[in-house]
Amino acid sequence: NAGVTQTPKFRVLKTGQSMTLLCAQDMNHEYMYWYRQDPGMGLRLIHYSVGEGTTAKGEVPDGYNVSRLKKQNFLLGLESAAPSQTSVYFCASRQATGNEQFFGPGTRLTVL
Amino acid sequence: GEDVEQSLFLSVREGDSSVINCTYTDSSSTYLYWYKQEPGAGLQLLTYIFSNMDMKQDQRLTVLLNKKDKHLSLRIADTQTGDSAIYFCAVGFSGGYNKLIFGAGTRLAVHP
Numbered sequence: 414n415a416g417v418t419q420t421p422k423f424r425v426l427k428t429g430q431s432m433t434l435l436c437a438q439d440m441n442h443e444y445m446y447w448y449r450q451d452p453g454m455g456l457r458l459i460h461y462s463v464g465e466g467t468t469a470k471g472e473v474p475d476g477y478n479v480s481r482l483k484k485q486n487f488l489l490g491l492e493s494a495a496p497s498q499t500s501v502y503f504c505a506s507r508q509a510t511g512n513e514q515f516f517g518p519g520t521r522l523t524v525l
Numbered sequence: 526g527e528d529v530e531q532s533l534f535l536s537v538r539e540g541d542s543s544v545i546n547c548t549y550t551d552s553s554s555t556y557l558y559w560y561k562q563e564p565g566a567g568l569q570l571l572t573y574i575f576s577n578m579d580m581k582q583d584q585r586l587t588v589l590l591n592k593k594d595k596h597l598s599l600r601i602a603d604t605q606t607g608d609s610a611i612y613f614c615a616v617g618f619s620g621g622y623n624k625l626i627f628g629a630g631t632r633l634a635v636h637p
Contacts, residue, residue: 417567444622455529455613455627456568463622503567507623512556514625516567 415439417517419504425523426494434489434520436504443509445487446471447479449500450519456503462487463509494524527551531614531628537635543601545631547614552595556617559588559599562630563610571599571612601633609635 417438426432436445443464448456458471460479468479476498478490487506491498501521505514528550537543549557555576560568574581574588574597581588587600601608614628 446622453533453629455615455629456625457627458624461622469622505568512573512617513570514623516560516569518565518567 417504417506417515419517419520421520423521427525430494431492434502436487436517437485438506442506444507446505447489448503451500496524499524527626529614529616529626529628531631534632537604539635539637541604543604543633545599545612547597547628549595549616554616555619557597558615560613561610604635606635609633
């Protein structure tokens with residue numbers, strides 16, 4: 414049981430480049446989330462999904478898109494990266510009836 | 526709006542007790558959580574308390590909730606160097622996508 418995995422672990426982009434972060438979970442969880450973590454701040458929710466084929470905006474969705482084509486995967490896309498998107502990105506998943514969100518190890522993204 | 530506040534830094538001597546405090550604004554929360562983040566890692570759930578409880582004890586961890594004052598604390602007894610990490614308080618809300626609002630985290634440093 415790998416839990417929640419994220420790829421890549423690190424990435425450096427130039428302004429205007431695009432990329433996709435992949436989150437995968439093998440716990441058959443219905444809910445999945447993407448957060449960003451910035452220094453001196455708590456985690457902020459970017460987008461979330463309550464099931465395969467559904468996504469919704471969180472607190473800070475601008476500049477990001479997501480897709481949940483398969484239940485186990487939740488993709489976060491940056492179409493045109495900006496330096497303000499330099500952050501550590503965490504994915505999490507949760508059972509619909511559970512109380513705990515399980516977090517991945519994070520992806521550290523730097524946009525130059 | 527919803528806000529969760531934590532002090533940013535705490536330093537304790539090995540073997541002493543640590544107390545990490547958290548205050549929040551929204552009293553409609555259902556669960557209150559403590560997560561631990563070690564360097565370069567994701568968030569690990571330590572413990573959580575249901576909002577109608579006053580206290581929860583789990584081995585070296587004691588969580589106290591004062592709902593009237595909207596104050597949550599985490600006490601770690603016999604603090605060890607392995608407890609050095611960032612501790613996040615999070616407030617959870619039932620329904621919908623089960624929103625979590627995080628504090629900025631308290632960095633706990635344990636010294637000999």
